[in-house]
Amino acid sequence: xxxxxxxxxxxxxxxxxxxxxxxxxxxxRYRAFxxxxxxxxxxxxxxxxxxxxxxxxLLGLPGRGGYVGEDGGDARNYYGGPLxxxxxxRLFATMLGxxxxxxxxxxxxxxxxxxxxxxxxxxxxxxGGTQPWTDExxxxxxxxxxxxxxxxxxxxxDLEMLLVPMTGSGPDMAVVEELVRDPRVKGxxxxxxxxxxxxxxYSEEVVQRLARMRTAAPDFRLxxxxxxxxxxxxDREEGVPSILALSEQAGHxxxxxxxxxxxxxxxxxxxxxxxxxxxxxxxxxxxxAGVRSIGxxxxxxxxxxxxxxxHSGLLEHMNGHRAILAPKFxxxxxxxxxHLGGRGVATWTTxxxxxxxxxxxxxxxxxxxxxxxxxxxxxxxxxxxxxxxGHDPRDxxxxxxxxxxxxxxxxxxxxxxxxxxxxxxxxxxxx
Amino acid sequence: xxxxxxxxxxxxxxxxxxxxxxxxxxxxRYRAFxxxxxxxxxxxxxxxxxxxxxxxxLLGLPGRGGYVGEDGGDARNYYGGPLxxxxxxRLFATMLGxxxxxxxxxxxxxxxxxxxxxxxxxxxxxxGGTQPWTDExxxxxxxxxxxxxxxxxxxxxDLEMLLVPMTGSGPDMAVVEELVRDPRVKGxxxxxxxxxxxxxxYSEEVVQRLARMRTAAPDFRLxxxxxxxxxxxxDREEGVPSILALSEQAGHxxxxxxxxxxxxxxxxxxxxxxxxxxxxxxxxxxxxAGVRSIGxxxxxxxxxxxxxxxHSGLLEHMNGHRAILAPKFxxxxxxxxxHLGGRGVATWTTxxxxxxxxxxxxxxxxxxxxxxxxxxxxxxxxxxxxxxxGHDPRDxxxxxxxxxxxxxxxxxxxxxxxxxxxxxxxxxxxx
Numbered sequence: 001x002x003x004x005x006x007x008x009x010x011x012x013x014x015x016x017x018x019x020x021x022x023x024x025x026x027x028x029r030y031r032a033f034x035x036x037x038x039x040x041x042x043x044x045x046x047x048x049x050x051x052x053x054x055x056x057x058l059l060g061l062p063g064r065g066g067y068v069g070e071d072g073g074d075a076r077n078y079y080g081g082p083l084x085x086x087x088x089x090r091l092f093a094t095m096l097g098x099x100x101x102x103x104x105x106x107x108x109x110x111x112x113x114x115x116x117x118x119x120x121x122x123x124x125x126x127x128g129g130t131q132p133w134t135d136e137x138x139x140x141x142x143x144x145x146x147x148x149x150x151x152x153x154x155x156x157x158d159l160e161m162l163l164v165p166m167t168g169s170g171p172d173m174a175v176v177e178e179l180v181r182d183p184r185v186k187g188x189x190x191x192x193x194x195x196x197x198x199x200x201x202y203s204e205e206v207v208q209r210l211a212r213m214r215t216a217a218p219d220f221r222l223x224x225x226x227x228x229x230x231x232x233x234x235d236r237e238e239g240v241p242s243i244l245a246l247s248e249q250a251g252h253x254x255x256x257x258x259x260x261x262x263x264x265x266x267x268x269x270x271x272x273x274x275x276x277x278x279x280x281x282x283x284x285x286x287x288x289a290g291v292r293s294i295g296x297x298x299x300x301x302x303x304x305x306x307x308x309x310x311h312s313g314l315l316e317h318m319n320g321h322r323a324i325l326a327p328k329f330x331x332x333x334x335x336x337x338x339h340l341g342g343r344g345v346a347t348w349t350t351x352x353x354x355x356x357x358x359x360x361x362x363x364x365x366x367x368x369x370x371x372x373x374x375x376x377x378x379x380x381x382x383x384x385x386x387x388x389x390g391h392d393p394r395d396x397x398x399x400x401x402x403x404x405x406x407x408x409x410x411x412x413x414x415x416x417x418x419x420x421x422x423x424x425x426x427x428x429x430x431x
Numbered sequence: 432x433x434x435x436x437x438x439x440x441x442x443x444x445x446x447x448x449x450x451x452x453x454x455x456x457x458x459x460r461y462r463a464f465x466x467x468x469x470x471x472x473x474x475x476x477x478x479x480x481x482x483x484x485x486x487x488x489l490l491g492l493p494g495r496g497g498y499v500g501e502d503g504g505d506a507r508n509y510y511g512g513p514l515x516x517x518x519x520x521r522l523f524a525t526m527l528g529x530x531x532x533x534x535x536x537x538x539x540x541x542x543x544x545x546x547x548x549x550x551x552x553x554x555x556x557x558x559g560g561t562q563p564w565t566d567e568x569x570x571x572x573x574x575x576x577x578x579x580x581x582x583x584x585x586x587x588x589d590l591e592m593l594l595v596p597m598t599g600s601g602p603d604m605a606v607v608e609e610l611v612r613d614p615r616v617k618g619x620x621x622x623x624x625x626x627x628x629x630x631x632x633y634s635e636e637v638v639q640r641l642a643r644m645r646t647a648a649p650d651f652r653l654x655x656x657x658x659x660x661x662x663x664x665x666d667r668e669e670g671v672p673s674i675l676a677l678s679e680q681a682g683h684x685x686x687x688x689x690x691x692x693x694x695x696x697x698x699x700x701x702x703x704x705x706x707x708x709x710x711x712x713x714x715x716x717x718x719x720a721g722v723r724s725i726g727x728x729x730x731x732x733x734x735x736x737x738x739x740x741x742h743s744g745l746l747e748h749m750n751g752h753r754a755i756l757a758p759k760f761x762x763x764x765x766x767x768x769x770h771l772g773g774r775g776v777a778t779w780t781t782x783x784x785x786x787x788x789x790x791x792x793x794x795x796x797x798x799x800x801x802x803x804x805x806x807x808x809x810x811x812x813x814x815x816x817x818x819x820x821g822h823d824p825r826d827x828x829x830x831x832x833x834x835x836x837x838x839x840x841x842x843x844x845x846x847x848x849x850x851x852x853x854x855x856x857x858x859x860x861x862x
Contacts, residue, residue, distance in 0.1 A: 044509065052507040059498060059507075059730075060491050067490060076483040076490075076698040078475065107538045108728050115723040119550050123588065149725075156722040157554065267507040270730035291587040292546040294580075297539050297731070299490075299701035 026422045030372070033416055038377035040413040045196070045355035046404040047268050047321075054320040055266040061303040075298040082289040083282070088272070088301035094311040095229050096258050097242030098276035104285060106296045110261035110273040111149055114223055117257055117275070118153055120288045121186075121221070127280045128254055129219030133186050135159060141179055141188035143171040145358060145386030145397045147196040150189040150225070154388070159186075161388035166195065170202030173209045183216035187223055192240045194228035197358040197386050197399040199351025201238040211246035211255070222247075222256040228354040230318045231264060233326045238352055244276060253278040262304060264355065265317065272296075272304055328402040328410055332357050335411070339418030345425035358386075359398040362425040366395045372420035378413045457853045461803070464847055469808035471844040476627070476786035477835040478699050478752075485751040486697040492734040506729040513720040514713070519703070519732035525742040526660050527689050528673030529707035535716060537727045541692035541704040542580055545654055548688055548706070549584055551719045552617075552652070558711045559685055560650030564617050566590060572610055572619035574602040576789060576817035576828045578627040581620040581656070585819070590617075592819040597626065601633030604640045614647035618654055623671045625659040628789040628817055628830040630782025632669040642677035642686070653678075653687045659785040661749045662695060664757045669783055675707060684709040693735060695786065696748065703735055759833040759841055763788050766842070770849035776856035789817075790829040793856040797826045803851035809844045 062075075070087045073079045083089065084105030093100040106113055118133075125132040135158035142151060142161045154161050162179055164171045170192070179185055190210070192202040202210075210222060224243050232238070243256045254277075262271035277285065308314045333350050336359075340346050348359045361369055366383035373380050381399050384392040400417070402410055493506075501518045504510045514520065515536030524531040537544055549564075556563040566589035573582060573592045585592050593610055595602045601623070610616055621641070623633040633641075641653060655674050663669070674687040685708075693702035708716065739745045764781050767790075771777050779790045792800055797814035804811050812830050815823040831848070833841055 046509055049505065049508075052505065055507070056495050059493055059495050062490055064487055064490050074480065074483065075700060076486070077480075078477055078699045080700075109724055112724040119554060123550060123553060149722075152722050156719070267730065268509045269506060269511075269726060270728045288587070291580075291583050293540055293543040295700060297701045297728070299698065300728070300731070 023423075023426050026419055026426075030376070030419045030423055033376050033419060036377075036412075038412060038416065040377065040405050040409045040416075041379045042401050042405065042413055042417075043379050043381045044404070045264070045401045047264060048324065048404050048406065050324050051321055051403070052267060054317065055307060057307055058266060058270075058303050061306050062299060066302065066306065067299060069298065069302065075302050078294050079298050080295055082286045082293065082295050084274075084296055085298055085301045085305070087305045089274075091305055091308060091310060091314070092260060092272075092274045093276070095314065096226065096244075096260050096274065096276035098244050098258065102244065102279060102282055103274060103276045104282060104289075105272055105274045105301055106289075107300070108261070108269065108271050108273055109263055110225065110227065110259040110275070111153075113259055113273045113275050114150070114225065114257075115153055116289065116292070117221075117223070117285065118157060118187075120285070121219075122157060124288060126219045126221060126254075127284050129217075133159075133219075137184045138186045139182065139184045141171075141176060141185060142388050143189065143195075144388070145197050145392070145399070146189060146388075147191060147225070148381075148385045148390075150223070151388040160184075163388065164188075166198050166200060168198075168200050170195075170200065170206035173206055173213075177209070177213050180213060180215040180217070180220065185215070186217050186219065187221045189223050189225065191225045191227060192243070193226055193238060194231060194351055194354025196227065196354065197356040197397075199349045199354050199356060199358060201353075202240050204241055207240050207243055208246060211243060211252065212250040215255075220255060224256045224258045226258055226260050227264070229260060230315060231321065231355070232318065232353045233322055233329055234352045236352055244278070248278070254280050257281060264321075265314065266304060266307065270300070272301060325403060328405075328407060329357070331407060331410055332400060332402050332414055335414035335418060339415070340421060343422070346421055355401060355403055357400040357402065359400065359421075360396050361398060361421055363394045363396045365421075365424045366392060366398050368424035369398060369417070369420045372424055373417050376416040376420065378416045378420075380417070454854075454857050457850055457857075461807070461850045461854055464807050464850060467808075467843075469843060469847065471808065471836050471840050471847075472810045473832050473836065473844055473848075474810050474812045475835070476695070476832045478695060479755065479835050479837065481755050482752055482834070483698060485748065486738060488738055489697060489701075489734050492737050493730060497737065498730060498733065500729065500733065506733050509725050510729050511726055513717045513724065513726050515705075515727055516729055516732045516736070518736045520705075522736055522739060522741060522745070523691060523703075523705045524707070526745065527657065527675075527691050527705065527707035529675050529689065533675065533710060533713055534705060534707045535713060535720075536703055536705045536732055537720075538731070539692070539700065539702050539704055540694055541656065541658065541690040541706070542584075544690055544704045544706050545581070545656065545688075546584055547720065547723070548652075548654070548716065549588060549618075551716070552650075553588060555719060557650045557652065557685075558715050560648075564590075564650075568615045569617045570613065570615045572602075572607060572616060573819050574620065574626075575819070576628055576823070576830070577620060578622060578656070579812075579816045579821075581654070582819040594819065595619075597629050597631060599629075599631050601626075601631065601637035604637055604644075608640070608644050611644060611646040611648070611651065616646070617648050617650065618652045620654050620656065622656050622658060623674070624657055624669060625662060625782055625785025627658065627785065628787040628828075630780045630785050630787060630789060632784075633671050635672055638671050638674060639677060642674060642683060643681040646686075651686060655687045655689045657689055657691050658695070660691060661746060662752065662786070663749065663784045664753055664760055665783045667783055675709070679709070685711050688712060695752075696745065697735060697738065701731070703732060756834055759836075759838060760788070762838060762841055763831060763833050763845055766845035766849060770846070771852060774853070777852055786832060786834055788831040788833065790831060790852075792827050792829060792852055794825045794827045796852075796855045797823060797829050799855035800829060800848070800851045803855055804848050807847040807851065809847045809851075811848070 258276040
């Protein structure tokens, strides 16, 4: 279900289909575009070089003599436990909405943490359960459109995925509350803030209902991937109440596993992953992670503490990202409005944060748009990727990732993408 | 089975038990020692600060502008695949005895890689097998004494551990060849060079037989933890032929998984883990690791490439460790010989590399030695740790880790340990 709420300013289709003359014009422009030497990658939410440079101090950190932790330990050596350094756990506590004692900081990435939680659940079971999770019967709720790597984890472990439509303010809770009456439903993927790809933020009511709802499975877990918690693009910063606190109040303290990472804060390939959870869950994690490894890389944790210092420092650092990203998102919005506005071929989101713009094109056209764009030298994520098993039942969702290209390339790409949409979504096939 | 071969120069017990007068002397010295303010940790194979300083350049690497891989990619960003950077794979290929294309370089640590291989085997099965491994029936061979963290992995996943005695030149192959006729035996732990804790290196014959033997399980795996491949203490460097090459020649190319790490080369808490395997195994690993994570931290790989450069650079770097460690091992040997030589209370190894000295004290005395040493302020690894489930059936193996204390502390510790052995291993209980 595409985001069409007022909160995210989706633009509704309203004008009639393009006239024949207009179509001829687009075809001519498309052919002219084809002759240009364009090669632009819009597939992934990848930071651009300018964003990465905001953290270049990390390249020389911690520096000689900078390897000592706040408790005097030597971070070059085996040091500390599986939960990470206290100063790193404190640094990310506010972002995760948890006290530092309930935070674990690991190596890159949050995806690896999610994987390990899932693997431990399948191999050992989780607190509150009577047996390990099993691929034979267990199921996961997947709000759609969503993040393909979440779905890939379920696919890899043969967990059946049940689709839940997004509403513009989070997943459709009536559907969720109905589905969790099935004891085979063990978990649910959530990207609560600036969701991937719709950009919507869960309403307080949705978060409350997720915390309070009765689940048939006593060992149900919310995989709460708060990947974009501090990734604002406007002054109207969106956020959600602490799911840990709300769940605790509702008597379901072990329900949420709250993930975060610095992949979109510092370096995408060389950052930290982190998780916040109840003490019971954290002990469970530490017990199993402690068998896997003596502990995460503490030097990289110190590097991040030295760079970001504390939550205020982290927010200040994020302003640098916003300054680079906001003009790119504005360009996307402006381009979509100019080329597609009022033509009835597409709706799209105008996110106030995160990494993506989600487009809903005419049903059955998304694959064709991706193919037409590819022929122009513009690589989009394959249509369907935002759905479990790569299958968008309506073939209509497209995800744009404007962060990586520079602004000049992005303008070119948007022109090509809009042309591809205009061609794909009008009736006559290209010759 | 303790190492008593000529290769490792174990000293045999020969003298009669201590006379009563001698014992009174030891008791007096033990009591005098108790009044000293000693606090020395000899539990783990932990590098000392001087060793860590050999790699202090890493603390400022890769430096601003040093983030570009040899193919021009930006290691600050999502970059490369799950197998690591080509230059890092090349760097460790010789150490692992494999072509670079068969090497994967990951985050810290090799233990995490072993865990993940085991978890993937339990969740997915391995190439050559007809179904996933299962904790219900599957078994692992555990040469003893061995590395407690290997055993902990089996324990965590309920894999039954079958003990195989070490002989002084590797595991007893007659026992191994008999046990692998059981199709439930799926794997075997091996530390082929300067084994933990006995310090022995597998003979060429043992390695050949491991490569060639017929196993009833078609999906049998050698977990070949070559942790001390380049960790020599003398000019007479020990090594083993490439288990990958030998297994390939014997038609069992998928049998070995060869692990290594820089935990005892650069920084123990912030190094790299790596694995070499057949192309089939590596593809299997990459497929599953690629679901777990977009890829390992490539910046830390670049740091290591910049510091160590190539295999020759790595060997040169290891000379620095040898210069620090060899005198410590010499002190341990000298101390054991002086205090215990000819007294019939203990035998011990004199390793030519690695991190440990293994002691065999009189049966039933190891726990008591650890307790007596603890009362002197000297912490040894708990007796039994070198056996599965922490149970040494003869209560006689002790593992000494001389690397961490400085040489003055080590001399003090050895005196206390020898006194503890002398007291524990003579008949009369302490009052």
